[in-house]
Amino acid sequence: xxxxxxxxxxxxxxxxxxxxxxxxxxxxxxxxxxxxxxxxxxxxxxxxxxxxxxxxxxxxxxxxxxxxxxxxxxxxxxxxxxxxxxxxxxxxxxxxxxxxxxxxxxxxxxxxxxxxxxxxxxxxxxxxxxxxxxxxxxxxxxxxxxxxxxxxxxxxxxxxxxxxxxxxxxxxxxxxxxxxxxxxxxxxxxxxxxxxxxxxxxxxxxxxxxxxxxxxxxxxxxxxxxxxxxxxxxxxxxxxxxxxxxxxxxxxxxxxxxxxxxxxxxxxxxxxxxxxxxxxxxxxxxxxxxxxxxxxxxxxxxxxxxxxxxxxxxxxxxxxxxxxxxxxxxxxxxxxxxxxxxxxxxxxxxxxxxxxxxxxxxxxxxxxxxxxxxxxxxxxxxx
Amino acid sequence: xxxxxxxxxxxxxxxxxxxxxxxxxxxxxxxxxxxxxxxxxxxxxxxxxxxxxxxxxxxxxxxxxxxxxxxxxxxxxxxxxxxxxxxxxxxxxxxxxxxxxxxxxxxxxxxxxxxxxxxxxxxxxxxxxxxxxxxxxxxxxxxxxxxxxxxxxxxxxxxxxxxxxxxxxxxxxxxxxxxxxxxxxxxxxxxxxxxxxxxxxxxxxxxxxxxxxxxxxxxxxxxxxxxxxxxxxxxxxxxxxxxxxxxxxxxxxxxxxxxxxxxxxxxxxx
Numbered sequence: 001x002x003x004x005x006x007x008x009x010x011x012x013x014x015x016x017x018x019x020x021x022x023x024x025x026x027x028x029x030x031x032x033x034x035x036x037x038x039x040x041x042x043x044x045x046x047x048x049x050x051x052x053x054x055x056x057x058x059x060x061x062x063x064x065x066x067x068x069x070x071x072x073x074x075x076x077x078x079x080x081x082x083x084x085x086x087x088x089x090x091x092x093x094x095x096x097x098x099x100x101x102x103x104x105x106x107x108x109x110x111x112x113x114x115x116x117x118x119x120x121x122x123x124x125x126x127x128x129x130x131x132x133x134x135x136x137x138x139x140x141x142x143x144x145x146x147x148x149x150x151x152x153x154x155x156x157x158x159x160x161x162x163x164x165x166x167x168x169x170x171x172x173x174x175x176x177x178x179x180x181x182x183x184x185x186x187x188x189x190x191x192x193x194x195x196x197x198x199x200x201x202x203x204x205x206x207x208x209x210x211x212x213x214x215x216x217x218x219x220x221x222x223x224x225x226x227x228x229x230x231x232x233x234x235x236x237x238x239x240x241x242x243x244x245x246x247x248x249x250x251x252x253x254x255x256x257x258x259x260x261x262x263x264x265x266x267x268x269x270x271x272x273x274x275x276x277x278x279x280x281x282x283x284x285x286x287x288x289x290x291x292x293x294x295x296x297x298x299x300x301x302x303x304x305x306x307x308x309x310x311x312x313x314x315x316x317x318x319x320x321x322x323x324x325x326x327x328x329x330x331x332x333x334x335x336x337x338x339x340x341x342x343x344x345x346x347x348x349x350x351x352x353x354x355x356x357x358x359x360x361x362x363x364x365x366x367x368x369x370x371x372x373x374x375x376x377x378x379x380x381x382x383x
Numbered sequence: 384x385x386x387x388x389x390x391x392x393x394x395x396x397x398x399x400x401x402x403x404x405x406x407x408x409x410x411x412x413x414x415x416x417x418x419x420x421x422x423x424x425x426x427x428x429x430x431x432x433x434x435x436x437x438x439x440x441x442x443x444x445x446x447x448x449x450x451x452x453x454x455x456x457x458x459x460x461x462x463x464x465x466x467x468x469x470x471x472x473x474x475x476x477x478x479x480x481x482x483x484x485x486x487x488x489x490x491x492x493x494x495x496x497x498x499x500x501x502x503x504x505x506x507x508x509x510x511x512x513x514x515x516x517x518x519x520x521x522x523x524x525x526x527x528x529x530x531x532x533x534x535x536x537x538x539x540x541x542x543x544x545x546x547x548x549x550x551x552x553x554x555x556x557x558x559x560x561x562x563x564x565x566x567x568x569x570x571x572x573x574x575x576x577x578x579x580x581x582x583x584x585x586x587x588x589x590x591x592x593x594x595x596x597x598x599x600x601x602x603x604x605x606x607x608x609x610x611x612x613x614x615x616x617x618x619x620x621x622x623x624x625x626x627x628x629x630x631x632x633x634x635x636x637x638x639x640x641x642x643x644x645x646x647x648x649x650x651x652x653x
Binding site: 237248250255256 | 459461482483484486487491494498499502503507514518519523526567571
């Protein structure tokens with residue numbers, strides 16, 4: 001019954017998840033077992049690229065959940081992604097140990113360079129993997145909670161909310177640029193050596209990270225499906241469509257928005273944490289407002305309000321970006337802008353909408369129909 | 384402070400069903416006393432006094448800008464007044480509560496423009512409005528129980544939308560949307576219904592059905608109807624209150640009110 005609700009009734013989602021699973025089986029096989037000379041061989045570069053896309057897809061999923069279902073357009077979700085990434089980066093930095101350029105057993109290179117004598121308090125504990133992973137969840141979640149609590153309580157909505165989220169990520173960008181912050185300033189955190197004792201550039205590690213990203217995406221997808229198919233899911237759609245009606249139905253709208261926002265920020269943080277070891281660097285550029293806007297374009301292109309649409313969008317736009325930037329990097333931003341205009345004008349439901357256009361969507365009841373005409377008549381009699 | 388804690392207990396987060404007794408021993412369910420509201424120097428309500436009895440059907444009329452909608456905003460917690468008090472029963476001070484608490488506590492409000500959840504089915508609209516635990520974490524796992532399903536069926540019959548239960552609410556006609564919204568209020572088991580211009584834009588037949596519906600609700604609920612359509616008011620009104628410039632001009636039966644020289648002056652003199 002639960003599988004029916006979460007997966008079987010969601011055909012597009014089944015197809016997309018099926019493809020992700022298929023890739024998770026085939027990519028490692030084609031990388032390890034197929035010889036490099038064969039045309040079926042998947043290079044390690046490709047494995048990492050796909051792993052990166054899976055992280056992007058997870059991030060897009062997080063945005064779609066709040067934007068597509070609850071109408072909260074966050075233009076600062078890149079901030080939560082970057083914070084998760086920094087938490088992972090701090091763990092990876094601590095793993096370097098005495099192997100850095102300056103050979104200091106405790107301090108990362110940039111701190112030695114800045115003449116710092118001891119590790120700042122907020123770097124404590126990040127040598128432990130479990131602690132770093134906890135922070136991947138706690139830090140974006142906490143920021144989202146405080147920020148969301150202030151914003152939703154004051155009933156900041158719509159474009160105003162979008163603008164302040166944009167300001168949030170920009171403020172963090174400026175803060176992380178500063179060397180005094182102790183996060184490596186402009187250069188960020190890089191030169192990672194290993195993760196959980198495995199060398200970070202090794203083939204096996206790359207494949208494991210790719211698989212971990214895939215698993216995380218699937219788990220997050222199912223969790224999001226669980227939310228949107230529950231009664232809470234109907235309530236958040238109601239908030240999107242008629243906020244004051246929902247309030248006068250007795251729902252505390254602020255709480256719903258807040259928890260959904262926090263959940264979404266946590267997903268974004270996890271995506272960032274999986275992303276950093278695969279690309280090998282995290283720097284303040286990830287906080288750039290442009291990243292957050294691009295991310296909204298992925299969701300819009302894929303089709304907002306359908307969870308799998310976000311995944312489709314993240315893959316297509318990023319694949320397009322990879323192709324595009326290798327031919328003509330300067331024009332990519334124009335292409336991105338054009339894409340947004342085209343999607344808004346021609347494909348309001350995104351790429352996913354193209355497939356659904358010809359099929360009529362039966363508005364079948366979410367509840368199984370428990371009431372037959374018999375019970376209806378008894379109800380009538382008793383009234 | 385005693386009142387506040389009482390209200391918290393009655394409307395607060397602990398009891399989802401709000402079966403707590405509402406003290407209406409004096410027969411009056413809603414006390415609106417000395418309410419004044421100003422927006423940027425404009426006095427929308429000016430020392431307004433209004434008492435609604437339990438089970439009463441009250442019509443409120445008045446020219447544009449008389450403060451009808453502002454009055455509803457004050458009762459439902461959307462607007463906080465500059466002065467005055469609003470009590471629900473003897474004990475509960477509504478001015479200390481927020482919109483969702485007031486709604487959970489038993490005051491339902493229908494907006495002027497029909498506002499329903501268009502993306503959901505008629506059934507789901509009623510499901511969401513059902514009186515139940517409405518805290519975030521509960522709704523993640525909640526399912527309708529049989530009593531609630533039964534109640535939804537009852538309300539569907541009452542508002543005449545039984546055949547349309549699985550229809551998308553967005554595809555209903557204007558009149559049906561209005562009834563659905565009234566149905567959503569009923570799902571909350573309200574003690575007081577505030578209904579803002581229920582028949583605006585309705586056909587004659589729809590208006591008649593709405594009048595029947597509202598009349599059938601009075602008695603079990605206290606119903607306050609704000610309406611411009613005099614013919615409609617005449618067809619349902621028992622007691623009419625006329626608002627003018629933010630305070631009560633006069634109260635009485637429709638005939639009394641219509642023959643009141645002050646009312647004639649307000650309506651015809653302008």
